[in-house]
Amino acid sequence: MKIALFDSADGAARLGVVDDAAGTLVDVTAALPWPHDPDPVTAGWWRGLCRDFHTLGPALADAAAAGTPVPLSGTAVRAPVLGPSKIVAAASNYADHVAEMHDVQERTLGRVESWMMNFDIFLKAPSSVVGPGASIVLPPDVVAAGHEVHHESELVVVIGRGGRDIPAESALDAVLGFTAGLDITVRSAADRSRRKSYDTFTPLGPWIATADEIGDGSDLDIELVCGGETRQSVNTRDLVVPVAQIVAYASSIMTLNPGDLLFTGAPPGVGPISSGEKLEMSISRIGAMDVTVT
Template sequence: MRLALFDDYRLGVVTGDGVVDVTDALPWPHDPDPLSAGWWRRLCRDFADVREALEKAAELGRPVRPARLLAPALNPSKIVASASNYADHVAEMHDVQERTLGGVVSWMFDFDVFLKAPSSISGPQDDIVLPDAVVAAGQEIHHESELVVVIGAGGKDIPEESALDHVVGYTLGLDITVRSAADRSRRKSYDTFSPLGPYLVTADEVGDPAGLDIRLSVNGEERQAVHTSTMITKVPAIVAYASSMMTLLPGDLLFTGAPPGVGPIHRGDVLDTGISRIGTMRLTVR
């Protein structure tokens, strides 16, 4: 199933004809305030309990037109992002660091996780906004197209062998990044630096998260093309590792790492990105 958030934070199911509003099929109140959004986190946690009702509502309903798609995430307690999770990306970062930092910072080539601000989330129909001060300073700002995990039933110290049982679904995300010597969390947390979309695709529909193709082009020129099977640390291990340090809560997001082919973006650029079995986004930079 493909779930969408649209217009005034309504819940939709994506069908062949468009987005069908199924908000009224939820067995609990729908609070449209994105700052509370408890209904969304409850949906992530208890999706199996309401799936049948949502499917029936989608069958009976009519598509909403037009519908403005929003990011398929509401006020997660945290965004956990993975660093250095594709070998070819680790290799390319030597040259990137030499150019942008004046030298190599070797500890950054080891896999680990860090936090991004939830306020950096934007949707599939929003622009990526480059910070004036960063642009004025001449610092490079890069795209990173990634598979994003959406946590369903959260937990602490989740075993790797059962980690996928704690995933409600997946979406497509960009980890927009300022290349500088600043802390990762700081230079990746500007507003609009975590575009998500177009939908949350449930885990059963996506299948094996190690069986997906990720692509990104800028102004029609392909820059990133990778298969998720080449991740150094696979999705179950990421979930287990992150949960060994922090309790993962329903609706939390896990970015799984940048594929190779990262590069600078500038005002006016158009980014086309997609992940097989999940969807595509077209984003403009301003």
């Protein structure tokens, strides 16, 4: 199942089930078993859905089958998450990206930070999330300082039930599904989390493909195109640490709450973005989204 968040006429967040082959969406908000709170700040209904999707899925499927489809082209689809308690991101999780970062760091820092070449996790600010069609805003201080700002297109895990100390063999039981994300990054000597947490630096979308449809996320094609040029193209089979083990590792450090996000790592091909550019990102079996740079 593909589930999306979209804006109603009054701007409130609603829940939809997507038929991307038909290019349609059905509003299934009324199938939720609790009163719908439209406030994206509180977002309790969304976290409840992430936690309980394993039991709510059939009712949502029935509502989608019985509902009236509307064209996606006329629907204001937003980022497919609300109020995550945290964004966890994996670093150095494609071998070819680790190799290219030696040259990137020599150019942007004048040295190679060897500790950054090892797999680990860090945090991004949830306030950096934007949705499909949004603009990535280059911070004036970063531009004035002459720092490069890079695109990093990634498979993103959306946590379902979550938990602490989750075994790798049952990690997918804790996952709601997958979406596409861009981890926009300033190349400077500042702390990694700071460099990746500016407002608009986490575009997500266009919707979530649930784990029962996608599986373990181990055979998905990621592509990023800018101005007709393919800048990133990789399959998630090349992840050094696969999804289940990332979930297990992250949960050994911190409790993963329903609705949290887990970026799985940047593929090779990262590079600078400039004002006026349009980034087109897609992941097979999930979907595609466009964002612009301003």
